[in-house]
Amino acid sequence: MATLNSKIPEGPLAEKWKNFNAHQNLVNPANKRKLDIIVVGTGLAGAAAAASLGELGFIVKNFCIQDSPRRAHSIAAQGGINAAKNYPNDGDSVYRLFYDTVKGGDYRAREANVYRLAEVSNSIIDQCVAQGVPFAREYGGLLDNRSFGGALVSRTFYARGQTGQQLLLGAYGALSKEVHKGSVKMYTRREMLDLVIVDGRARGIITRNTVTGEIERHSAHTVVIATGGYGNVFFLSTNAMNSNGSSAWQCYKKGAAFANPCFVQIHPTCIPVHGDFQSKLTLMSESLRNDGRIWVPKNKEDARKIQKGELKPTEIAEENRDYYLERRYPAFGNLVPRDVASRAAKERCDAGHGVGNTGLAVYLDFKDAINRLGRDVIEARYGNLFQMYEKIVDDNPYETPMMIYPAIHYTMGGIWVDYELETTIPGLFAGGEANFSDHGANRLGASALMQGLADGYFVLPYTVQNYLADQINVPRFSTDLPEFEEAEKAVKDKLDKLINNKGSKSVDSFHKRLGHIMWDNVGMARNKEGLEKAIKEIKALREEYWKDVDVPGSLEGVNVELEKAVRVADFLELGELMARDALHRKESSGGHFREEYQTPEGEALRNDKDFMYVAAWEYNGDGEPILNKEPLNYEDIEVKTRNYKEAKS
Amino acid sequence: MDLTLKIWRQAGPTVKGKFEQYSISGISTDSSFLEMMDVLNEELIGKGEEPVAFDHDCREGICGMCSLYINGRPHGPDGGITTCQLHMRKFKDGETITIEPWRAKPFPVIKDLIIDRSALDAIIQSGGYISVNTGGVPDANAIPIAREDAELAMDAAACIGCGACVAACKNASAMLFVSAKVSQFALLPQGKTEAKDRVRTMVAKMDELGFGNCTNTYACEVECPKEIKVTNIARMNRHFLGAKVSG
Numbered sequence: 081m082a083t084l085n086s087k088i089p090e091g092p093l094a095e096k097w098k099n100f101n102a103h104q105n106l107v108n109p110a111n112k113r114k115l116d117i118i119v120v121g122t123g124l125a126g127a128a129a130a131a132s133l134g135e136l137g138f139i140v141k142n143f144c145i146q147d148s149p150r151r152a153h154s155i156a157a158q159g160g161i162n163a164a165k166n167y168p169n170d171g172d173s174v175y176r177l178f179y180d181t182v183k184g185g186d187y188r189a190r191e192a193n194v195y196r197l198a199e200v201s202n203s204i205i206d207q208c209v210a211q212g213v214p215f216a217r218e219y220g221g222l223l224d225n226r227s228f229g230g231a232l233v234s235r236t237f238y239a240r241g242q243t244g245q246q247l248l249l250g251a252y253g254a255l256s257k258e259v260h261k262g263s264v265k266m267y268t269r270r271e272m273l274d275l276v277i278v279d280g281r282a283r284g285i286i287t288r289n290t291v292t293g294e295i296e297r298h299s300a301h302t303v304v305i306a307t308g309g310y311g312n313v314f315f316l317s318t319n320a321m322n323s324n325g326s327s328a329w330q331c332y333k334k335g336a337a338f339a340n341p342c343f344v345q346i347h348p349t350c351i352p353v354h355g356d357f358q359s360k361l362t363l364m365s366e367s368l369r370n371d372g373r374i375w376v377p378k379n380k381e382d383a384r385k386i387q388k389g390e391l392k393p394t395e396i397a398e399e400n401r402d403y404y405l406e407r408r409y410p411a412f413g414n415l416v417p418r419d420v421a422s423r424a425a426k427e428r429c430d431a432g433h434g435v436g437n438t439g440l441a442v443y444l445d446f447k448d449a450i451n452r453l454g455r456d457v458i459e460a461r462y463g464n465l466f467q468m469y470e471k472i473v474d475d476n477p478y479e480t481p482m483m484i485y486p487a488i489h490y491t492m493g494g495i496w497v498d499y500e501l502e503t504t505i506p507g508l509f510a511g512g513e514a515n516f517s518d519h520g521a522n523r524l525g526a527s528a529l530m531q532g533l534a535d536g537y538f539v540l541p542y543t544v545q546n547y548l549a550d551q552i553n554v555p556r557f558s559t560d561l562p563e564f565e566e567a568e569k570a571v572k573d574k575l576d577k578l579i580n581n582k583g584s585k586s587v588d589s590f591h592k593r594l595g596h597i598m599w600d601n602v603g604m605a606r607n608k609e610g611l612e613k614a615i616k617e618i619k620a621l622r623e624e625y626w627k628d629v630d631v632p633g634s635l636e637g638v639n640v641e642l643e644k645a646v647r648v649a650d651f652l653e654l655g656e657l658m659a660r661d662a663l664h665r666k667e668s669s670g671g672h673f674r675e676e677y678q679t680p681e682g683e684a685l686r687n688d689k690d691f692m693y694v695a696a697w698e699y700n701g702d703g704e705p706i707l708n709k710e711p712l713n714y715e716d717i718e719v720k721t722r723n724y725k726e727a728k729s
Numbered sequence: 730m731d732l733t734l735k736i737w738r739q740a741g742p743t744v745k746g747k748f749e750q751y752s753i754s755g756i757s758t759d760s761s762f763l764e765m766m767d768v769l770n771e772e773l774i775g776k777g778e779e780p781v782a783f784d785h786d787c788r789e790g791i792c793g794m795c796s797l798y799i800n801g802r803p804h805g806p807d808g809g810i811t812t813c814q815l816h817m818r819k820f821k822d823g824e825t826i827t828i829e830p831w832r833a834k835p836f837p838v839i840k841d842l843i844i845d846r847s848a849l850d851a852i853i854q855s856g857g858y859i860s861v862n863t864g865g866v867p868d869a870n871a872i873p874i875a876r877e878d879a880e881l882a883m884d885a886a887a888c889i890g891c892g893a894c895v896a897a898c899k900n901a902s903a904m905l906f907v908s909a910k911v912s913q914f915a916l917l918p919q920g921k922t923e924a925k926d927r928v929r930t931m932v933a934k935m936d937e938l939g940f941g942n943c944t945n946t947y948a949c950e951v952e953c954p955k956e957i958k959v960t961n962i963a964r965m966n967r968h969f970l971g972a973k974v975s976g
Contacts, residue, residue, distance in 0.1 A: 132863040147784065148850050150890055151792040167870065203864070210866035212859045212919050214883040221873025239883060245791055246886060253858030260854050268847065291839055320787040355757055359764050360788045468790065471807070471814050472761075537863045586774045588767070632774055637741055638782050638840040641774070 082337050082698050084710040087498040088192040093716045094174075097196045100499070104542060105549030112137035115548050116300035116556060118285055120272050120327055122149030124244075124529060125512025126306030127251035128536025129544075134258035136541060138548075141298060142255065143267045143287060145322055150252045153308055153320040154512075154532060157244025158365035158465070160228060160236035161208075161529040163201040168225050172233040174198045179717060180231055181527060184417050185492070185520020186670035186686060187719050188340070190694070190712060192499055193517045200538040201530050205237055207537055211250040215239050227370060227415065228525040236526045241365050241464045247529055251536070270296070271643060272327045273574075274567045275303065275334045275508065282508035283557050286567050288575075290643060293636040295571055297564045299557035301548060302507045304540060305331060306532075309491035309513040311344065313651045313658065314603070315595025317488035318350060318363040324647040325654050328495050328514050336503040337696035337708060339516035340493035341654070342662035345523055345671045346604050347489035348421035351472055352441040361487040362472060364444075364465055366525045369414045371449035371458065372482070374421075375401045376433040376442050386435045393435065393443055393481050404428055412724040419522045419671045419684075420724060422486035426604050427682065429485075436483050443481035450478065486604060490528060492519040492671065493661070496696040496710075500543035501535060504696075509544060511535035516694070521670025578645045579635055583628035587644045590625050594618065594648070594655055602659050607675040611663040615656055622652040657697055657705060664707065667691045688719060730756050730822040734769065736781055737829045739838050742845075746838065748827075758818040762805060763788060763795065765817055783842040790814040790954065793889030796896070797842055798829040803893035803952045811891060811954040831896035835903075835939045846892050848938045849906060855934035856927045857910040859920050878916050885912040887955040894949035894957075900941030905949040907931050908965035909957050915968055925972035932969055 089096040089103075107115065115138050119130040122144040130142040144152060164177040178198035182189055205223070209215065215237050216224040225234040239246040258264040269290045276284035276299070284299035310325030311317040332338045349369065351362045377383045378400045385391035404424055406413040416424075425442045428434065435441050450458050455478060459466070466477045473483070495503050495510040497517050502509050512532040519527065601614035625648070633639040668677045668684035669691070677685045694710040731754040739746025753772070756765050763785050770780035786794040790811040797812045799805035805815045820826065830838050835848040886909070894905035911928050914920025920927075943962060950959045 128863075135862040146786060146792070146794055147846055148793075148890065150850075150853075151786055151794050153787060153792070156787045156789050156791050165869070205869045206866045207861075207863060209869040209872075210859070210861045210919055212882075212914050212917050214879050214886050214913065214917070215869075216883075217874055217876045217879040219876050221875055221879075222870050239886075242791065242887065245889070246883075249886065253853070254861075254863070256850070256854040257858045257860055260856070266850075268850075318789075320792060322786050354759050357757060357760050357764050357768055359761070359767055362789055467809070468814070471810055471816065474759075474816070474818060541863065586771055588771060630774065632777070633779055638843060640782055641780060 082504045082696065082708050084337065084496065084504070084696055084708055085498060086190060086710060087500055089499065093192065093195050096192050097199055101542060104546040107545055107549050107552060109137050111552040113139065115139065115551060116141065117302050117304065117544065118143070118298060118300040119304045119306060120285065121152065121306035121308065121512070121514070122255065123152035123154035123306060123308055123512060124248055124251055124532030125536040126152070127248065127255045128533050129304055129306060129511055129540040130264050131251060131254035131258050132537050132541040133544060134261070134263035136545065137263070140258070140264040141267060141300060142264050143270045143272060145269065145271050145290070147268055149255055149266060149268065150249060152248060153323050154248045154529070155245045156320065157529055158241045158363065159367045160226065160238035160243045160526040161204065161247060162228070162235050162526040163205045163237060163530065164198055164235060165202050165205060167223060168234045170233045172235050176233065177201060177235065181518065181524060182520065182717055183722060184524040185522050186722060187520065187688070187692065187714065188343070188669055188712065189518055189520030191714055191716065196539070197518050197531060197534050200534045203538055204530060204533045208247055208250050211253055213239065213246045213250045226367065228366065231524065238367070241367070241462065244529055247533065251533070272307070272330070273571045273646065274330050276563050276567045277334055277505065278557065278561060278563045281506045284559065284564060286571050291638060293639065295568055297559035297568060299559050299564070301551050301554060302509065302544060304509045304511060304544065305495065305514050306511045306536070307514050309494065310654055311488045311491050313594065313655045314488040314598045315591050316353065316358065316361050316599070318347060318361050321360060324650070326647050326650045329650040329654055331495055331503065331505065331508060333699050334505065335699065336505045336508060337496035337698050338493070338657065339496035339694050339696045340661065341658040341697065342602070342665060342672050343492035343521045343670060344488060344658070345418055345490040345492060346422040346486045348418055348425055348486050349444065349484045350487035351469065352436050352438065352483055352485040362468070363487070363489060364469060364482065364484060366418070368444060368462060368465060371461065372414065372444040372446050373403055373448060374405050374414050374442055374444055375403045376428045376435060378402045380432045383433045383435060383439070387437060387439050389437070402433065409724045411726050416724045417522060417524060422604060423673060425486055441483040441485045444484045445481035446477060447481070490523055492516065492521060492523055496694065500546065501539055502543065502547065507547060509540060511540050521672055574646070575635055575642065578629065578631045578649070579642060581629055581631060583630045585628050585630060587629060587631065587641055587648050590621065590629060591648045591651065593621060594651060597621070598655055602655070602662055605673050605675050606662050608663065611659050614659040615663070618652060618656045618659065625649065625652055660705065661695055661697065665691055665695065686721070730758060730817065730820070732756060732820065732823070733825040735825060735827045738781070738841055740840065742837055742839055756817055758816070760817050761788070761813060762799070762815040762817065763813050781842065782840045785813055788813040791889060793891040796831050796844060796891060798831055798896060800827055803831060803896040804954050809954060809956050831892060833895045833901035835901065836892060836895065849890050849892060849903070851938060852903065852907060852931055852934050853910065856930035859914060860923060872918050874917060882913045882916040885909045885916070885957065885961050888957055889955055891954065893952045893954060895940065897948040897952035898941065899946065899948070900944060902943045903935050903940040904943040904962045904965070905953060905957055905959065907935050908961040911965045911968060912961040915964065924968060925975070928965060928968045929972050
């Protein structure tokens with residue numbers, strides 16, 4: 081069994097990070113040049129870490145699958161980034177941001193990590209402004225804030241509906257600066273296919289150059305994984321098409337524990353599914369819930385007519401509309417956290433009140449906001465989102481309500497890390513969505529950008545240096561070591577097998593089938609029977625995949641199908657672990673809703689006595705994965721049932 | 730809807746390419762252009778042929794990865810969007826659609842419709858940033874910035890680096906791309922310290938990489954999926970001249 085040592089520093093909560101910094105080991109400038117760091121991924125966490133470590137003087141090799149580091153999926157985040165600045169003077173503080181994040185995560189996150197996240201949040205905003213990120217400003221020239229799902233204060237900084245883009249371009253700028261300086265070397269269009277371990281420590285990776293097809297070996301003193309989440313296991317999600325879980329999965333198979341894989345976030349405001357040929361789902365920023373009101377027809381008959389196209393939403397009288405979030409959760413209304421909003425939408429649609437031609441949609445209506453504030457104000461706030469909606473759906477949201485439905489959006493689970501973001505493999509670190517640490521069972525809006533940048537700018541540069549302090553006498557690694565040889569051979573064998581399989585079905589056809597199994601059984605509502613069925617079906621599908629998948633083309637040069645084939649092979653294993661984790665967690669918490677465990681009102685029912693722990697799964701070859709538990713202790717926060725009906729927190 | 734597709738196929742950077750014709754039927758008007766391409770590729774795989782290689786990622790119009798020159802226009806016939814946001818309802822049943830990679834000397838073809846745009850990264854790496862290291866920066870509200878300037882900076886910063894401006898330009902000029910970055914920082918107090926050096930080095934790098942000159946046709950502005958304005962080019966020229974004169 082793996083030992084899970086969370087390495088939480090001594091001292092009171094507010095002193096822990098300061099204590100770590102005060103006592104951490106440092107590397108002198110001359111020695112930094114002798115130490116190599118591999119960073120995989122160029123999203124907020126990866127680019128920020130690579131740039132910051134380069135600034136410190138280490139030699140950094142940074143990898144990404146796209147043609148440019150600027151395209152990482154962090155770019156698609158719309159709404160904003162949280163920080164405890166308390167600029168609006170509305171009662172925010174580091175403690176409150178910490179408290180909201182732990183509570184929002186349904187008490188399944190590690191207290192000390194979350195506190196540090198809240199603590200460094202303010203530095204992130206300072207850093208981004210210094211880089212020239214054009215955040216929204218008020219007329220006086222100071223920064224504007226808005227409120228966001230699940231918060232009673234306005235602590236969200238934003239750059240129109242493109243906050244992720246602007247923050248990523250800030251980090252990309254910092255990274256470009258280090259590339260210019262020569263401290264960071266970029267490797268674009270590279271896919272990490274294995275992790276190399278030498279004498280028990282992470283010392284390198286094997287990549288495939290997706291232009292030439294060449295399999296390459298890269299060595300370093302330490303490896304940082306920042307490759308995002310695994311939401312694409314569902315096939316349809318708001319993730320980018322190339323986002324995948326393969327890097328993290330290779331780390332798992334080399335011994336890194338994988339934590340809470342069943343904690344998946346389903347985002348309530350996405351454009352509904354419209355057909356079988358659909359390739360991805362589009363998110364509409366949650367900020368829309370600040371001004372939009374969510375409703376469905378009160379009468380099923382009206383819903384049925386709308387589904388058939390016999391009735392328009394604008395023809396439904398006010399008294400026949402059910403603003404179900406405002407009804408069920410008077411204190412938070414349309415701003416309840418994502419998991420609560422998503423489940424409530426599903427509940428209404430399952431009860432026959434859904435709209436759209438599939439009946440799997442609810443309305444998000446701006447009529448009242450337009451009447452109150454004027455069309456101009458709404459356009460200034462959400463213009464680009466409304467335009468995007470109109471392009472996709474061919475409906476004008478200024479005149480008729482938008483239709484939305486929940487979709488897979490973010491994975492709270494990920495590689496297990498300790499306080500220092502080091503995994504159970506010494507010298508292997510994980511940051512951003514790729515790790516599990518800060519969001520517990522549910523992530524609050526505008527917190528993903530915060531965590532990615534916190535890890536990248538303000539945590540990893542310290543903790544990676546601390547790790548490297550005793551490595552200064554370790555010479556650079558040759559990639560001729562037998563460990564590299566072996567890892568490369570395993571990768572080549574796998575690729576050979578896929579390309580020579582010559583089956584009858586495409587990679588995508590398998591991915592879609594996996595997606596259906598996952599959505600139906602490991603999606604918004606789960607139960608024992610469904611999860612057991614999913615495990616069986618995934619196993620069978622995996623066997624069929626290796627017998628019958630068809631990967632055209634060759635190993636050389638660009639081969640998009642081969643890239644996808646490797647990822648789907650990993651998803652077919654990861655999906656099973658998610659189902660296993662969901663089956664073992666006999667409670668409902670955050671994004672994990674087990675139908676057997678709910679209150680009579682249909683709210684999630686946690687079981688703190690038996691499940692207040694992190695489930696860290698350990699790979700066990702062909703045997704069943706081994707469950708390790710990291711107990712969660714809350715010393716500075718009282719554990720309560722989440723309640724979004726009343727304003728008391 | 731039923732369509733005829735004329736698609737540029739090219740096995741590799743050094744191989745000669747040519748147009749191939751494909752017929753495709755039963756495409757929904759609600760599907761996106763790239764979903765139509767997915768359907769075509771599934772059919773090709775089913776027939777044992779090699780699928781068409783094209784770049785794409787977020788499919789939300791923000792990552793800048795997708796490209797495609799569709800019926801003679803970068804990102805196709807609809808305005809203010811990328812190819813991934815283009816929907817089939819913009820085409821007619823029975824139409825012939827011509828699909829090519831973006832053609833510009835600094836963007837060599839890698840395979841089929843995939844091109845190499847690393848020249849754009851090289852321009853940014855030459856100086857398209859503010860040189861601040863992590864930590865030790867002033868409080869975010871220490872420097873008030875007029876809302877108007879912040880908004881103009883944001884207009885310029887909206888560039889997604891897709892290269893449509895280069896593809897649209899008869900001279901393959903990257904002036905709109907470069908000027909957007911130069912403008913964003915020149916408009917903000919944080920960026921003013923290095924403004925002169927920045928414009929000089931970025932323009933020099935752009936010339937070195939073989940991008941052409943601007944002859945004011947404004948085709949870039951018309952085709953830019955983020956509707957970046959050519960006024961940024963004017964601003965950059967002003968700064969460039971200023972930097973030259975003042976040395």
